[in-house]
Amino acid sequence: MKPGLLDNRDFLAGLLFVAFGAGGFWVALSYPFGSVQQMGPGFFPRALGAILVGFGLVTMVRGLRSGVRVEGAWGWFPLAMLTVAIVAFGYLMEHVGLIPSLVVLVVASAYAGKEFRGLEVAILAAVMCAMAAGIFIWGLGLPYPLFAFEFGR
Amino acid sequence: MNRRIARAATAALATLAFAIPGLAFAQAGYPDKPVRLIVPFPPGGGTDIISRIVADKLSTTLGWKVVVENKAGAGGTLGLDAAAKSKADGYTLVMAQTSNLSIAPSLMPGLPYDPVKNFTPVTLVDAAPLAITVGASSPIKSMADLVAAAKAAPGKLLFASPGNSTVAHLTGEYFQKVAGIKYTHVPYKGTAQALPDVISGRASFYVASLESAMPQVKAGQLRAIAVTSAKRVAQWPDVPTVAESGYPGFEAITWFGIAVPAGTPDAIVARLNAEITKVLAMPDVKERLGGELTTGPAAFTALIKSDHDKWAGVIKEAGIKTQ
Amino acid sequence: MDVLSNLALGFGVALTLKNLAYCFLGVFLGTLIGVLPGIGPLVTIAMLLPITFGLDPVSSLIMLAGIFYGAQYGGSTTAILVNMPGEVSSAVTAIDGYQMARQGRAGPALATAAMASFVGGILSTLIVAFFGPLVGRWALEFGAAEYFSLMLMGLVFSAVLSHGDLVKALAMVVIGLLLGIVGTDVTSGLPRFSFGIPELLDGVGFTVVAVGLFAVSEIVLNLARNEKVEVFAKDVKNLMPTWADMKAAAMPTLRGTALGSFFGALPGITASVAAFSAYMLEKKLAKDPSRFGHGAIEGVAAPEAANNAAAQTHFIPTLTLGIPASAVMALMLGALTMQGIQPGPQVMTSKPELFWGLVASMFVGNVLLLVLNLPLVGLWARLTQVPYRWLFPAILVFACVGNFSLNNSAMDVYLCAAIGVLGYVFAKLDCQPAPLILGYVLGPMLEENLRRALLMSDGSFAVFVTRPISLAFLVVTALILLAMVLPGLRRRRELAVEEAAG
Secondary structure, three states, X not given: OOOOXXXXXXXXXXXXXXXXXXXXXXXXXXXXXXXXXXXXXXXXXXXXXXXXXXXXXXXXXXXXXXXXXXXXXXXXXXXXXXXXXXXXXXXXXXOOOHHHHHHHHHHHHHHHOOOOOHHHHHHHHHHHHHHHHXXXXXXXXXXXXXXXXXXXX | OHHHHHXXXXXXXXXXXXXXXXXXXXXOOOOOOOEEEEEOOOOOOHHHXXXXXXXXXXXXXXXXXXXXXXXXXHXXXXXXXXXXXXXXXXXXXXXXXXXXXXXXXXXXXXXXXXXXXXXXXXXXXXXXXXXXXXXXXXXXXXXXXXXXXXXXXXXXXXXXXXXXXXXXXXXXXXXXXXXXXXXXXXXXXXXXXXXXXXXXXXXXXXEEEHHHHXXXXXOOOEEEEEEXXXXXXXXXXXXXXXXXXXXXXXXXXEEEEEEEEOOOOHHHHHHHHHHHHHHHHOHHHHHHOOOOOOOOHHHHHHHHHHHHHHHHHHHHHHOOOOO | OHHHHHHHHHXXXXXXXXXXXXXXXXXXXXXXXXXXXXXXXXXXXXXXXXXXXXXXXXHHHHHHHHXXXXXXXXXXXXXXXXXXXXXXXXXXXXXXXXXXXXXXXXXXXXXXXXXXXXXXXXXXXXXXXXXXXXXXXXXXXXXXXXXXXXXXXXXXXXXXXXXXXXXXXXXXXXXXXXHHHOEEOOOOOOEEOOOXXXXXXXXXXXXXXXXXXXXXXHHHHHHHOOOOOOOOOOOOOOOOOOHHHHHHHHHHHHHHXXXXXXXXXXXXXXXXXXXXXXXXXXXXXXXXXXXXXXXXXXXXXXXXXXXXXXXXXXXXXXXXXXXXXXXHHHHHHHHHHHOOOOOOOOHHHHOHHHHHHHHHHHHHHHHHHHHHHOOHHHHHHXXXXXXXXXXXXXXXXXXXXXXXXXXXXXXXXXXXXXXXHHHHHHHHOOOOHHHHXXXXXXXXXXXXXXXXXXXXXXXXXOHHHHOHHHHHHXXXXXXXXXXXXXXXXXXXXXXXXXXXXX
């Protein structure tokens, strides 16, 4: 049986290509195109955008024909959790210093995994903090405070 | 006579009164924590090297802890912006230069900082002219040759620069305007690919910092036909200036200087100025930087303004696109 | 022979106890920072620069150079173990190296990487010693037209990177090309695809792309598996490569060395281009290309030999012409200048002990690296036996701090998270990341050189065929295209004949 559109691997890939290509093309419309002899900054992105749309359409059609399913289930939860962990780390680094940022990163990312054991994660966070402080701050002399509470900056 | 003494005394008193709050602050043991020096470029560039020399000397001779923090991006404006938004307590310095303080306002309408209002200049650290060079086998031997060649074939000479909107690029545009000639600008991304093209003659001439062209000139691969400072430079006594090649008043230099966020206590600015000036006068530092000039905050401010006006005019006339 | 007596002089300098110590310090530091993503030789050398003022020029140059090529060794370690390229040029090694690690062959993969790097390093140092000045002069012949034709060849060749669907692989290359466009356009100075975010004016950093696409998406893939499968094979078979492995890796190592030496000598070309080319060549030559991407040892040996060879020949334009071939090399020149030595072609004659001392130290350094790295293989390989629930947060910590340290800015971390999401979606839809990385690396160079060539020729396309080196690349490109298209045509004709007959 053929999969539905939202489960069709190549159809989705093609759709993604078309979206990227069209988006790139559209944004590049505001850059001067120039001519083939004197290419402007808009020439390459528009050409690439158009080519990508073409590849995308081919991939979509092929997907409809072959009907290969996406393999395995989508891991939305770990994906979202890890993304949140990484983004939080970046934000916190600029405001509260290295140690709190690392703790949040380790705990939040560990939560994305299947087995979350409180004690283990606490030890892991402590070890990572010590390692990171040792390597990056003491060893490499990177200018990050361990703790800093500067939300106003 | 008495009046003069009285006046001097009043002035001294006034200065003292003005300085006391600052002095008290300074005596409270500035700096009592690490001072960060923001470098708006990645490690390894010219700005970074100069900054690390100064930071290193301040740390080793005074026992201060000066930490270099590279905050690169958007042509250096990100680092300047970070400095402008920092606390004006003397613990944040920034290594600013021509492009960020004098050129960026004319190129970037949305610049998040005001070079004059948001910063207090501390001191210039280094200034260098640019060199105009050609490949060793080029028929062009002087600025007069260059102008003649450009007039013979308008738009055909290829002017190589290390990047769009750099001081080198603007200097080339500036000369075009001054000499009333026309050539084609070929921007490169730094020197790696520009130098082979100039050495082999694929590009007609090259405008770049003295330092970046020096090795090739010494080795006889490039020929320097002019420098852009008002006076000849010590390293190349026989290379004429553009000004003496028939364009009096022509001057273009790149400079680096340390600034602090506006509102930093005057006493700290004065202290920084004094200490950095001392560092710059050390023989081994002098040898590494070309540095003959060290200036007070006032002269630095004047330079920022005069260069701003000069480059704003060039950018407008050359029709260089603003971002 | 003259070179031999010069080398003798060089070894006399490099083998003094002091310089041996600095060489060891350099390669040791280099290996360490090579393991960390984002933290590269550039940052390390910049931070060490003030310290080197106190050293004599030869010692400081030997140490700094050691950091640079040592980092190429270290970069492959995390690429193989956890799919996180520690250095730009090891992104390619991650493709097959990581698969080997998952099959329990982390030891042989690491050992092969070390040995291939060693061979690449030693042979290319010989090239530096014997042909340095010659190669340097030849590199001057490369202008915009030559670079464009070379990049085009690489791009056409990239089709072999795909395992599976060709159209999807090409689409990924195009996405990479678009990603490479982000930032300020070199030719016009106009910002593109920066969406008003100032951090994007300099483009998206390589580490950001590589870590997001490889490391982050891999972690999500592993965590999202329904059945509880260990990521790595439980039994680590052997630590050292077998005789068969060595035989399989020998020729790829030599070919990788040749390609790496060539690319390294060109100013402005990064070691990652060399590594990619070597990988693509091996896949094209292989009897069974389908093994690539599933743990082919050639896919580790060739790029590792190439990137280390490139690291050595990178010194050719720098030392013989005084042209810094990359930011790291510019830094080395800066270090020399501050020592009061004017870099340039005259250094070889005026300061022979400096030039030949450095060359000799590269031999010494490569030997030290091998001695340092081979015993570590066992230790590293054991890392794959650490439970994954401990390993992956640790990987993330290094990935995040590394990305943050690029510009000391959170924006790179955010971008990495976004690219991680994209990487995961691509992986689920069976779109390979390697072609994307290649497009991202080649794209900016391709466009910049095409437009510069046309600007300099006043819009005439003739430059690409009238310049012999450029023409040669274009001819090879055409042949590759023909070779790819012909079998397809023949098959179609055979089909048509069959249909007609049937």
